Amino acid sequence: MSPKPQRRLAINGFGRIGRCFLRALHETGKADQLQVVLINEPAEAESIAYLARFDSTHGRFPGTVRSVSGGLEVNGRCIALTHAKAPEEVDWRHYDIDLLVECSGRYTRRAQIERFLAAGCPRLLLSQPAQGASDVDATVVFGLNHDQLTGRERILSSASCTTNAIVPVLKLLHDAYGVEHALLTTLHSLMNDQPVLDGYHHHTDLRCMRSAMQSLIPVSTGLARGVARLLPELTGRVEAKAIRVPVINVSAVDLVASLAKPATAEEINTLLKEAAIGRFPGLLAYSDDPHASVDFIHNPHSAIVDGCQTRMSGARLANVMVWFDNEWGYVNRMIDLVESL
Numbered sequence: 001m002s003p004k005p006q007r008r009l010a011i012n013g014f015g016r017i018g019r020c021f022l023r024a025l026h027e028t029g030k031a032d033q034l035q036v037v038l039i040n041e042p043a044e045a046e047s048i049a050y051l052a053r054f055d056s057t058h059g060r061f062p063g064t065v066r067s068v069s070g071g072l073e074v075n076g077r078c079i080a081l082t083h084a085k086a087p088e089e090v091d092w093r094h095y096d097i098d099l100l101v102e103c104s105g106r107y108t109r110r111a112q113i114e115r116f117l118a119a120g121c122p123r124l125l126l127s128q129p130a131q132g133a134s135d136v137d138a139t140v141v142f143g144l145n146h147d148q149l150t151g152r153e154r155i156l157s158s159a160s161c162t163t164n165a166i167v168p169v170l171k172l173l174h175d176a177y178g179v180e181h182a183l184l185t186t187l188h189s190l191m192n193d194q195p196v197l198d199g200y201h202h203h204t205d206l207r208c209m210r211s212a213m214q215s216l217i218p219v220s221t222g223l224a225r226g227v228a229r230l231l232p233e234l235t236g237r238v239e240a241k242a243i244r245v246p247v248i249n250v251s252a253v254d255l256v257a258s259l260a261k262p263a264t265a266e267e268i269n270t271l272l273k274e275a276a277i278g279r280f281p282g283l284l285a286y287s288d289d290p291h292a293s294v295d296f297i298h299n300p301h302s303a304i305v306d307g308c309q310t311r312m313s314g315a316r317l318a319n320v321m322v323w324f325d326n327e328w329g330y331v332n333r334m335i336d337l338v339e340s341l
């Protein structure tokens with residue numbers, strides 16, 4: 001098979017996800033094939049170079065990063081930098097990009113997203129779910145539905161990190177046993193939309209104004225909606241809640257599902273273990289070791305099933321737990337998706 005042509009990419013918003021995306025391209029040896037030529041981030045160049053070099057979660061950048069005139073030099077290659085806060089303020093055409101990877105999280109409605117297209121971006125991929133399914137041309141979980149893309153979609157979303165983590169497991173359980181109803185509880189690491197100490201954040205969820213370091217904080221979540229977008233057969237049968245926990249990275253989903261057919265914990269573990277090498281290799285992993293969340297920092301899988309935590313209450317109420325590096329697993333799926341386009 002002939003190699004895919006080189007792609008020219010831009011990143012909008014160089015925060016946790018934007019920086020991890022660039023770094024994962026370098027760590028996976030794909031930075032030549034998927035070449036980032038422009039980063040648009042409001043922060044100034046020295047700060048951008050600094051946070052790209054030193055990362056409290058993932059460690060030092062593997063290679064060299066320095067701020068140079070007009071840009072950022074990463075492993076010897078120059079990436080242009082702009083510092084705009086609006087799509088219209090960047091001359092995207094000038095950089096001849098094939099795809100914009102939108103990682104600011106600020107654009108969730110079609111009318112807002114289309115401003116990038118009008119400003120000269122040929123195509124874009126959001127690092128989050130859009131507000132409504134029709135606000136994008138496709139919501140994609142790599143490994144589940146990326147092969148259904150037609151190539152004509154211009155606005156793509158790679159769903160949420162939690163959706164990427166739980167959808168393969170739900171799909172497997174549903175296909176094998178029939179999921180009648182499911183409840184999902186996400187324990188999510190803190191994020192930059194929370195303050196270190198209590199503070200006035202312009203947020204619709206009041207609890208997001210509380211100190212991220214001090215509490216377990218229940219927050220609103222669109223996960224049930226996100227799952228139904230990917231697995232429409234489960235529409236109306238999934239509910240979800242989320243709790244932010246004071247760790248800097250790695251999250252978990254605790255899944256409770258009532259099954260149409262009886263199962264044992266061993267059978268469910270066998271199903272998920274086999275899928276980790278069969279149906280969802282590279283996406284799903286399985287472990288029987290006694291883990292704590294920190295074990296999964298920098299793990300590239302979408303989800304790691306914790307076999308020790310699988311439980312049954314009776315023959316039809318199943319409880320499964322998965323871990324996921326909400327940053328590193330997610331950007332690796334974004335890269336898989338970009339590579340497949």
Ligand SMILES: NC(=O)c1ccc[n+]([C@@H]2O[C@H](COP(=O)([O-])OP(=O)(O)OC[C@H]3O[C@@H](n4cnc5c(N)ncnc54)[C@H](OP(=O)(O)O)[C@@H]3O)[C@@H](O)[C@H]2O)c1
Nearest residue numbers: 013014015016017085103104105127128161192326327330
């Ligand atoms: N972190 C995760 O684990 C994770 C996982 C999957 C998906 N996501 C999603 O990815 C998105 C980004 O999350 P994140 O954790 O990377 O957030 P983040 O660390 O806050 O990064 C966002 C960056 O975008 C910048 N920005 C703000 N407005 C901008 C604009 N108009 N144009 C360009 N850049 C702009 C921000 O600058 P300022 O700080 O100055 O505003 C910040 O540097 C969110 O939608 C999030 O839900 C996050």
